[in-house]
Amino acid sequence: MEKPVAVIEFTSRLIRIVVGFTIDEEVYILYALEKPIRPFIENGRIINEDALVEEVKSIANISDPSAKLKIKLTNAVLALPPLGLEIFQTKRILTVINEEGKIDNLDIRNLYTVISRDAVPNDDIVVGVIPEEFILDHERSFKNPPVGESSDSITVNAKVHTLPKSIAESYQTSLTRGGIALRRTFVAPFGVAELLATYQEVPADYILVDIGARLTTISLVGKKKLYGANYINWGGDNITDAIARDFKINISDAEKYKIMYGYDKREMNFEAPVCTSEDENGLPIKRLLSEMNVITKEELDSFIKKLNIAIEELLKDYEPGFRSLPMIVIGGGSQLYGLKEYMEPKVQSKTVKMITPKTIGARSPNFFTCLGLIKANSKFPHLSDDGQQRIRKVTRTNTSEDNL
Secondary structure (H helix, E strand, C coil): CCCCEEEEEECCCEEEEEEEEEECCEEEEEEEEEEECCCCEECCEECCHHHHHHHHHHHCEEEEHHHCEEEEECEEEEEECCCCCEEEEEEEEEECCCCCCECCHHHHHHHHHHHHCCCCCCCEEEEEEEEEEEEEHHHEEECCCCCCCECCEEEEEEEEEEEEHHHHHHHHHHHHHCCCEEEEEEEHHHHHHHHHCCCCCCCCCEEEEEECCCCEEEEEEECCEEEEEEEECCCHHHHHHHHHHHHCCCHHHHHHHHHHHCCCCCCCCCCCEEEEEECCCCCEEEEEHHHHHHHHHHHHHHHHHHHHHHHHHHCCCCCHHHHHCCEEEECHHHHCCCHHHHHHHHCCCCCEEECCCCCCCCCCHHHHHHHHHHHHHHHCCCCCCCCCCCEEEEEECCCCHHHC
């Protein structure tokens, strides 16, 4: 069994932590946590790094009496949003430095270093090097780093992921300033695509839509690999905010009613009241489901307009047939009742399918990114995997709440 790895994801209202490992390509979870935070992230960009750092410090030592679990995080894999993501194909050849002509980790590290230092457009930086094939003398091909094999040279074909420097570094420094070392990074939809590649009901080619609280990302997946991504500044909280505003109720109640009713178009023999609030004169008034449907539909109309524009931008260099690729929808926002039926006639995709994780302990669609990064981390081994323990300590004790 491989060592467990910690994955951390920052969102607009949560820090998500998942500790797990893989066996035979299946992801297993030791622990999963969602820690609410104040709005330190807006539209995928960190706007209050100092405050986020303090939140990171608070999760470095996890103690859960109910699970009799203690975890000390020393380093973690970090999810990055695909804002401004660029994906390049590259090929590099290096001479093997070992006098005996045997490839070791230093040769692989040198390859990655050369690729990472290549000039990239704008003010972007490399956040991921995804090897697809290693080639040695006599055209010998390997999917994994061929450490120990004999060859005078080594060639790698790889995809390179880059992000704007300001976005990538703000996420990375928020983690490290919080006392958790950065093990490696992956852009979120890359990990999700790697996980969904193991789901039989998911096709090889599709459009991936991940609806978060404030941000929705749209990605093109071809032959089970990530080819590009776009995003829109819209999420499930937009509906919550609109309900709270128009019904004059607090955010927590608006969220509760959104989850309870969703976009309910069923024919009923009576007008179902959702709640009671105050009208513009301060008098009590019953708020009806039909009214909430109007509010929700207005927000969904805005969402679908932005979504279709983003898809068109993402696929502008592809043939028209790509617009009809199946759509896979994930994320917390995908759970809205009635969303699938609303979306199907309004997008060009021939099918729309909501998917939830199969991993025990993290069945919520909110956890797709973290589960995907555990899968990606296992599939693409890090150079220091053999010599560095990723989580200093994972123990189950008889801890009680009294002695925390």
